[in-house]
Amino acid sequence: MDPSVEGALVNSALQLSRRRDVQWLLAITDSPFPLGELKRKHVYRKVIYAVSNHSLLQPLQEQGFPVVVMPPFVYTRQERVKVSILSAISQNIVKPGDNVVCIVGRVPGRVIDTMMKVCIGEEAEERSSLNLVDLAEDLPTQILETVVELAMKIGQEGYEGRPVGTLFTLGDSVSVMEQSRQMILNPFQGYSESERNLLDPQVRESLRSFAVLDGAIVVREDGVVVAAGRYLLTSNHDLKLPMGMGARHNAAATVSYETHTVALVVSQTSGAVRVFRQGEMVLEIQPSVRRL
Numbered sequence: 001m002d003p004s005v006e007g008a009l010v011n012s013a014l015q016l017s018r019r020r021d022v023q024w025l026l027a028i029t030d031s032p033f034p035l036g037e038l039k040r041k042h043v044y045r046k047v048i049y050a051v052s053n054h055s056l057l058q059p060l061q062e063q064g065f066p067v068v069v070m071p072p073f074v075y076t077r078q079e080r081v082k083v084s085i086l087s088a089i090s091q092n093i094v095k096p097g098d099n100v101v102c103i104v105g106r107v108p109g110r111v112i113d114t115m116m117k118v119c120i121g122e123e124a125e126e127r128s129s130l131n132l133v134d135l136a137e138d139l140p141t142q143i144l145e146t147v148v149e150l151a152m153k154i155g156q157e158g159y160e161g162r163p164v165g166t167l168f169t170l171g172d173s174v175s176v177m178e179q180s181r182q183m184i185l186n187p188f189q190g191y192s193e194s195e196r197n198l199l200d201p202q203v204r205e206s207l208r209s210f211a212v213l214d215g216a217i218v219v220r221e222d223g224v225v226v227a228a229g230r231y232l233l234t235s236n237h238d239l240k241l242p243m244g245m246g247a248r249h250n251a252a253a254t255v256s257y258e259t260h261t262v263a264l265v266v267s268q269t270s271g272a273v274r275v276f277r278q279g280e281m282v283l284e285i286q287p288s289v290r291r292l
Contacts, residue, residue, distance in 0.1 A: 013103045013115050017043045028104040050084035066093045071199040077104050077114050090141035096121035143223045150204050151264050155271030156287045165268025166211040172260040173220045180230040183215045188225050196225045239279050252276045
C-alpha cells in the first residue's frame with residue numbers, strides 16, 4: 001500500500017475516534033503509534049492495542065494502554081477484528097453499546113489497509129459473546145466463543161450441503177475421556193498440540209468435516225482438540241429437558257451434570273446451538289439463516 005494512502009487512512013481513523021459517540025480506537029498492529037502523536041490527536045485514552053508480539057504487552061500497558069494479545073495463527077482481517085473485540089469484551093475493556101473504530105492490515109505489521117466501525121452488541125455474534133462472558137466462569141471466553149461460533153457455522157451450513165448434528169464438550173477433558181469410549185480411530189491422535197488447537201482456522205475447518213462422525217468432539221480448556229468420535233458413557237439422572245430434545249441433547253446435559261464440562265449441541269433438525277452446564281440448558285442460539 002502507498003504510505004501516503006495508509007497515512008490518510010490512519011489519520012481518518014484518528015479523526016473519527018475524536019468524536020464523542022466513538023468510545024474506542026482498536027489498533028490491530030505490532031507497530032504502535034508514537035505516543036506524542038496520539039496525545040496531539042486527543043485520542044490517547046481511547047486506544048486499544050491488539051498485538052501478536054508478546055514483548056509489546058508490558059511496555060504498552062506501562063504507557064496506560066489496554067492491550068489484548070492475538071493467538072499465533074493466520075487470520076483474515078475480519079477474523080483479527082473479531083478475535084480482538086472478543087478479547088476486549090472478556091477483559092471488560094469494552095461494554096455493550098460502545099462504538100469501536102477498528103484499523104487492521106493483511107499482516108500484523110504497521111501497514112494498515114482496512115478501517116471499520118463496530119457497535120458492541122449490535123450484531124448477534126457480539127450479543128452471544130456478551131452472554132458467554134458470564135457463562136464461561138473458569139473457561140477462557142475466547143475458547144468458548146470460538147466453539148460456539150464453529151457450532152453456529154455447522155448449524156447454518158452443515159457439511160457439503162447436508163444438515164449436520166454434533167456435540168462438543170469443552171473443559172474437564174480428563175473426566176470426559178474417562179467417561180467415554182472411542183467409536184472410531186481418533187483422528188486427532190499423534191498430532192502436536194499446536195496442530196490441534198481450534199483457535200487455528202485450519203483446525204476449525206477440519207472439525208467441520210469430523211462433525212459428521214457419530215459421537216462427541218472433546219476439547220480441552222485451552223482449545224486443544226483431544227478427540228472426535230467419542231461415545232459418552234452417561235447415566236440416567238432424569239434431567240428435565242425441553243420437549244423435542246433427543247439422545248444427543250440428553251447426553252450433553254448428562255455429561256455437563258456429571259463433569260465440569262460445558263457441552264454444546266448442534267441440532268441436525270433446526271441448526272440451533274444449545275449450551276449445557278451443570279445439567280441445564282443455559283443458552284440457545286437459533287440460526288438467522290440456514291444455507292442448506
